[in-house]
Every structure is written in C-alpha cells, then in structure tokens.
Amino acid sequence: MQIPPPFEYERATSIDHAIALLDRLGPEARLVAGGHSLLPMMKLRLARPEHLIDINDLDMAYVRVEGGEIRIGAMTRHRELLESAVAAEHYAIFGEAERVIADPIVRNRGTVGGSLCQADPSEDLSAVMSALGATVVLRSKNGERTVAAREFHLGPYETAVQPGEIVTEIRVPIRNRTGSAYQKVERRAGDWAIAASGVFVSLDAGTISDCGIGLTAVGVEHFCAPAAEDALRGQAPTEANIVAAAQLAADASNPSSDQRGPADYKRHLANELTARALRRAIARAQGGS
C-alpha cells in the first residue's frame, strides 16, 4: 500500500512554535524535515503519526564556524553539507560521505538532522558524527541540552530524542594537524552501504595524538570502535598500527547476513575500509592529498 494513513498537517514558523506544537499535539505528532525517511515509512504504514509538524521554514540550515566548532543546523540538506567550503576546509570526511549518500534527489531534500534522528543502522552521517566526536543539540520547552553523538543513537531507529524535543544543531570540534576520510562499499551507486568506515586522525610530533573511527551497517555499538581508537592513540602512524587497529574495528562489528551480503564479507569490509580510511586520513594530516 503506497498511500499514508490520514494525518493533520501543521507548518511551524519558528523553533519555539515547533516545540509548542510538539507539546500541544503530544506523542502522536512527528516532525517532518526532508521527509525522505518518514514519508516512505508512512506510505508503508510502518509509521502512523496523527499530526505532521513541518519544520522546513525554520532557520536551521547553515554550516558555520563558531567557538572552535563547526556548527551544522539540523535542517541543512545533504547537498548543502556536500558543497560546504567550511566543512571541506576542516574535514574531507564530510564531502566523501555525502557524495555517496543516495542520489541528488534525496540529497536535495534530506537533512542532516533527519538522518541522525532516523537512526537507520546503515546511515552514513551517524558514523561520520560518531567518528568526529560531534555533539547533538536538542531543545524543548524545558530549554536546551546536548548529547554526544556517541550517546545519541540508542539502537536501530532509536535515539536520545525525548518527547517534545527537536534537534536544532550538530557541533563538531575543529582540530589542528588532522586528516579525515570516508570509505564505503555499496552494491550500486546511490545505494545504502554494505559497509562503510569514516575516521579522523590528529598528529602531533609524529604521533597519533587523537583519532576517531566510525562504522556503519556492520552492527557496531553507537557507530564507533573505541578499542581500535585506543590502540592508535599515542602510537606512530605506521602500517602495522593501522592494520592492527583495523582488525580491532572489525572485531567490534557484529554484522548480519542479508540481501547486501554475508556477515563475514561485511566484517572483512569493516577491516579493509577502516585501514584504507586511516591511511588516507594520516596522509592528509601529514599534509599530503
């Protein structure tokens, strides 16, 4: 069935208005951003909100630097992040991940906030934000709070967003002498990942001073691989250390066999893609391409 059940429609004019509507309409109301996840779910009747609160008019589409962070508004479209010079200046991972998310039609409408809130286990930006140690900003009638991206995703399609809350912004710390990269294998152009790995590496005097490793579609908790990160911090950026960390990332994965491939193939990809992303990020941190 491709027709959604009936629903009432409200168009929010400000963040406060959206919050007031969420409060008044209660748990059967859902925010709609780009609609590229929610509307298909409604058409399949997997979601049956009684009210849709459209947040497309809200002033939440921007990528800017403030307070030593990149601040990305929740309504920023995938295309805007892909084309953002600010994002590209600090982290190549944004462009590399966005270029392989869906197709131009989806990227023109789908939003950064909607992607994170959908929390699909194969979602690319969740891995990117976990790798980068981003923070998610939420607002409700009780004020503002922040949640680490690594604590934002509680499980498949489950997030820390509470009833009455709206995600307004994602904040990513800016780091010096840092390189980043995203590596994804998909069945065909524009498809969801069979597996993907995104990393950042910061170097200080020839040593890895900090790093982040995010994975998607392979069943790692919170889209990240902390044991692999710990193994790299304080170490030299050598091939042996890269290979060992990539193995730890694969060990942290728990993929399922499905139409995208068998579990052992996905685990192999988690290993290989993490190694490739680390090599590329280290080269960038060292001032290479």
Ligand SMILES: Cc1cc2nc3c(=O)[nH]c(=O)nc-3n(C[C@H](O)[C@H](O)[C@H](O)COP(=O)(O)OP(=O)(O)OC[C@H]3O[C@@H](n4cnc5c(N)ncnc54)[C@H](O)[C@@H]3O)c2cc1C
């Ligand atoms: C054909 C196709 C291919 C795709 N391929 C990929 C892919 O390869 N990789 C990938 O990562 N993604 C992919 N996607 C997913 C796409 O990126 C997401 O559907 C989209 O970005 C979700 O954002 P949206 O703005 O459309 O969210 P919506 O569909 O509007 O909302 C999704 C959910 O988030 C909630 N929500 C939205 N905004 C907020 C907010 N600010 N605060 C609180 N809750 C909010 C909504 O209530 C809803 O529950 C694909 C989608 C399609 C249709």
